[in-house]
Amino acid sequence: MCDIADDASDLEMLNVEIALANRPKTAIEFTGKCHYCEEPISKGHYCDAGCREDHARVLWAQKQRVVA
Numbered sequence: 001m002c003d004i005a006d007d008a009s010d011l012e013m014l015n016v017e018i019a020l021a022n023r024p025k026t027a028i029e030f031t032g033k034c035h036y037c038e039e040p041i042s043k044g045h046y047c048d049a050g051c052r053e054d055h056a057r058v059l060w061a062q063k064q065r066v067v068a
């Protein structure tokens, strides 16, 4: 099963994403787009609080799936 190494590095990257998502102020690069729905935005990382929460929930759900 050579997939195990890939899974491990995916998990590591996911943990970094979750750690960043759970911080109010993050070092996420400003892309000009919402990180969740990719709506163009002029500042911040999400177009609104709903997208931020939904994205955090998605990351959380992914984490649960990986652990399970």
Ligand SMILES: [Zn+2]
Pocket: 034, 035, 036, 037, 038, 039, 046, 047, 048, 051
């Ligand atoms: Zn959005």
